Amino acid sequence: MQEIVGKALTVRELLKGVKYSIDYYQREYKWQTKQIQELVDDLTGKFLEGYEPGHARAEVAKYPHYFLGSIIISKKDNDRYIVDGQQRLTSLTLLITLLRRLQVGISQPVSVDELILSEKYGKKSFNLHVDELDRTRCMEALYEAQPFDPADSSESVRNLYGRFQDLEEYFPSELRADALPYFVDWLTEKVHLVEITAYSDDDAYTIFETMNDRGLSLSPTDMLKGYLLTNIADAAARAKADTRWRARIRELADAGKDVEPDFFKAWLRSQYATKIRERKKGAQPEDFDRIGTEFHRWLRSASQAIGLQTSDQYVRFIERDFDFYSRWYQRLVDASRGPVGGLEHVMYNADHGFTLQHMLLLAPLTPDDDQTVARRKIRLVARFVDILLAWRLWNFRSIAYSTLQYAMFLVMREIRxxxxxxxxxxxxxxxMRESETFASNDRLRVHQQNRYALHRMLARLTDYVETRSGLPSRYTDYVNAGKVRYEVEHIWADHPERYADEFSHPTDFAEHRNRIGGLLLLPKSFNASYGDDPYDEKLPHYNAQNLLARSLVPQCYEHNPGFLQFTQDTGLPFHPHPKFTKADLEERSDLYRRIAEQVWDPNDLLRDADF
Structure with a gap:
């Protein structure tokens, strides 16, 4: 083995003007929403341990350091190839790109351009280089804040684009104003990685394998199991508990890579967390936070407080509590991935990427609940979350993990x-304590940041109209990319000159065109064929689409008993629109709002709890 060099570097030292290449077999970017949420939460949480609004910028030098892990580099002919750490460096580059955007227009921004790309011989290129044209196009669009459609890109590029949207969604609002340059200073100067450099691929991969494969390191779950079993005095009871534990862990592991650790966090938080760390300087991690980072250590320290003192109590904890909550958690994982009768709202919430829901869903459950009672409780909580998310999205409010974590902790504790x-x-x-509902905003419109969420909301509105009219549910078809890909489409083509008599300026036209009442969920092929046509030319083609689109067409109101009965039962003001003027668009916006009020009706909680 040749020389190996390890060096701790700040983010700025690591990325400024330094080119990293990624070999073809390392190109795939695989991080999902969960990893981005954890990265944002860890970084912002550590930053807020030091930050106070009255600080001078120089105070950032005294803020706590943060270690983001190591990367392994193979250096060949002055080129640096990433052997391990591509996921982390790519995500870090995406975060810095977002911070660059957020700093536009603020006084004294922190320059981060050289951490993202550099210039040589008059040509700019990204510091994290992947020889893939579509990825470069995506990064250029993100860097320049330009639109990018990832629909026909590789999975890796779609992940890249999706994780940037996650960062936009989950980066805390409280760090987007005065605190922003402080955070950028801290991230670039106080966050460290260790760069391990080898001078041959063989040496680099030897280091990688040694760091990842050597030894039999115990996972937090293994350590928790050891602690619990050690406290069971009877050998036969201990053996039985061990068998139960291994069987359930195996099933959780089979359900997905992170299902097992996520279960323990959701379970223990749902039943035992009583405090959460305040987001201010010097605040200490409380049980909610410790369960999220070291649940095995937390349980050891909290054992007496949660009723684990005798051998029998440890047996019951595994045989009854662990078994009960792990089985229900596994059902919730299944329900989040596809429709499960009676638990559809779990899937709806998961489709919005709302990972806080599992701890809420487990909170009211008790091991004495039978199947019927447990399902009713889960359905109630899932519907509550569904309504809350819909209200917030309708009012342009964030549903990010960091934004709602504290509020959901309070709800979880209240319903336990x-x-x-x-x-x-x-x-x-x-x-009822929420200040904003559907009635709070009559100007809901689609934009770059909420297109994904509005796609799902339009799918719910469309599905409601169709199922209430006696048609089968097609929600999953509308939100999943199957044989037919559905997209949010505008009723008006992007031709303001066609509506110059109603709009004096193109920007006014564009604002109205993007409003909820001017949108439909249609196959991508439909827009390619008719999207640019005038309304009166494409109107007849709507009659072959979903029922919400068909409701624009006069023929929809003929020989359509299911739909006509639906409109009569609900009182929704459906009517055909032979023309689609500004007044028609505003009528449709009001109609969509009324449909939404029926889809997401808080009184359903009282009705469901009563039946």
Missing amino acids: GLEVGPLGERLHGAL
């Missing part, structure tokens, strides 16, 4: 162990 009736009343009361 409740019976069905009181649970419905408590959740309904929590919604």
Whole structure:
């Protein structure tokens, strides 16, 4: 083995003007929303341990350091090839790109351009180089804040684009104003990585394998199991508990890579967390936070407080509690991935990337609940979350993990162990305390940051109209890229000159064109064929589409008993639109709002708790 060099570097030292190449077999970017959420939460949480609004910028030098891990580099002919750490460096580059955007227009921004790309002989290129044209186009669009359609890109590029959208969604609002340059200073100067450099591929991969494969390191779950079993005195009971534990862990592991550790965090938080760290300087991690980072250590320190003192109590903890909550968690994972009868709202919430829901869904459950009672409780909580998310999205409010974490912690603590009736009343009361509903915003419109969420909301509105009219549900078809790919499409083509008599300026036209009432969910092929046509020319083609689109067409109101009965039962003001003027668009916006009020009705919580 040749010389090996290890060096701790700040983010600025690591990325400024330094080119990293990624070999063809390392190109895939695989991080998902969960990893981005954890990265943002870890970094912002550590930053806020030091930050105070009155600080001078120089105070950042005294803020706590943060270690982001190591990367392994193979250096060949002055080129640096990443052997391990591509996921982390790519995600870090995306975060810095977002911070560059957020700093536009603020006084004294922190320059980060050289951390993203550099210039040589008059040509700019990204510091993290992948020889893939589509990826470069995507990064250029993100860097320049330009539109990019990842629909026909590779999975890796779609992930790249998707994770940037996640960063936009999850980066905390409280760090987007005065605190922003402080955070950028801290990230670039106080966050460190260790760069391990080898001078041959063989040496680099030897280091990688040694760091990742050597030894049999115990996972947090292994350590938790050891602690629990050690406290069971009877050998036969211990053996039985061990068998139960291994069987359930195996099933959780089979359900997905991170299902097992995520279960323990959701379970222990849902039943035992009583405090959460305040987001201010010097605040210490509380049980909610410790469960998220070291649940095995937390349980050891909290064992007496949660009722683990005798051998029998440890047996019951595994045989009853662990078994009960792990089985329900596994059902929730299944329900989040596809429609499960009676638990569809779990899937709807998962489709919005709302990872906080599992701890909420487990919170009211008790090991004495039978299947029927447990499902009713889960359905109530899932519907509560569904309504809350819909209200926030309708009002342009964030549903990011960091934004809602504290509020959801309070709800979780409030509903812990409740019976069905009181649970419905408590959740309904929590919604009644919200200040913004569908009625709060009559100008909902689609934009770059909410297109994904509005796609799902339009799918719900469309599905509601169709299922209430007696048609089968097609929600999953509308949101998943199957044989037919559905997209959010505008009723008006992007031709302001066609509407010059109603709009004096193109920007006014564009604002109205993007409003919810001017949108439909249609196959991508439809827009390619008719999207640019005048309304009166494409109107007949709507009659072959979903029922919400068809409702624009006069023929929809003829020989359509299911739909006509639906409109009569609900009182929704459907009517055909032979022309589509500004007034028509505003009528459709009001119609969509009324449909939304029926889809997401808080009183359903009281009705469901009562039946």
